[in-house]
Amino acid sequence: MPAKKSKPSRDPRLQALMPGDGDATPRYLQLARKLADAIQGGSWKPGDALPPERVLCEELKISRVTLRMALDAVEEQGLIARRQGAGTFVTRHIEHPLTSLTSFTDTLRRKGYEPGTHWLERQLRPASAEEIMRLGLSPQAEVSALTRLRSADGKVIAYERSVLPRRVLPDPQAVGESLYGWLDAHGMPVVRALQYFRAVNVDKRLAGFLEMKEGAAILRVMRIGYARDGVAIELTDTYCHGDYYDFVAELNR
Known part of the structure; x- marks a missing residue:
């Protein structure tokens, strides 16, 4: 047979x-x-x-x-x-290219994920000493402070805190799911940025948001975004869950 x-x-x-x-x-x-x-x-x-x-x-x-x-x-x-x-x-890894300024929302949608935002803070407040220095503000300046959890398909993958001068963003409640989308729509796009990377250990509060163990290592990305006139208009700290987030850089010789 x-x-x-x-x-x-x-x-x-x-x-x-x-x-x-x-x-x-x-x-x-x-x-x-x-x-x-x-x-x-x-x-x-x-x-x-x-x-x-x-x-x-x-x-x-x-x-x-x-x-x-x-x-x-x-x-x-x-x-x-x-x-x-x-x-x-x-796995649910998000590749974020380091060679282009792409919003979190756009990056996720291009990868086939549904982006999500859970707002923790959207308010006007006096600028801190570091914010005054990084953004070149006057000592009495106010800033719009935006703090949120970023998710992909319902899974929290990043804790993000953004600060912009009040003259750039007078009403922090006006921002929807995409800060860069709002800036683009109002003629104030971020056209250049510097990013600084540092490994840190998460504290108890941050660990709770990201469903990680307290003290676990995580990548902190600090970004300073500049407008067309070369003035810094954005200071963002992002704490990226290492199990879901990858940064990719293409190098050429």
Whole structure:
């Protein structure tokens, strides 16, 4: 009796991962590259579960060792996470390019996420000493202070505090989900920015907002944004949840 032929996969995403016999690259690297490209290209969405290892091995005609080496490589990139007893899932990482000024809202939507904002503070107040220095303000200046939690598909991934001179933003309540969108609409876009990165440990209050352990390491990004005339109009501190946020820089020689 002839051997039964395995049925082709009904999921075209698996067919696209099939290593090529004519490629001299090791099969696990072929699979790792194709899976990473598929995730970054949106074929596999954040939160999607990969098929069980047995199914992947059968569909892709590879050994369990080859599969696990490929998954190890993709996991090292932070694109998937293995949960014991549950399976392998696509992670919710947000890549934010360092070479362009793109708003948080636009970045998430381009990646297929639904952005969200939970306001903690929107008020006018006297500028602090650091804000006076960073933004070049007079000692008696007032600023619009905006503090919010930023989320992707309902998951909080960043705590953000922005300060702008009152002359730039006279009514902090006027800002909706996108500060940069508001500035663009009112003819005051941020056209250049300096960003400073520092690893810090979260305090109890911040840990509660980000659902992290107190004292855990987190990336603090301080940005100073400049208008067309070269005047600083924005000072923003963002505390980025490391499990969900990546910064990417392209270097050229």
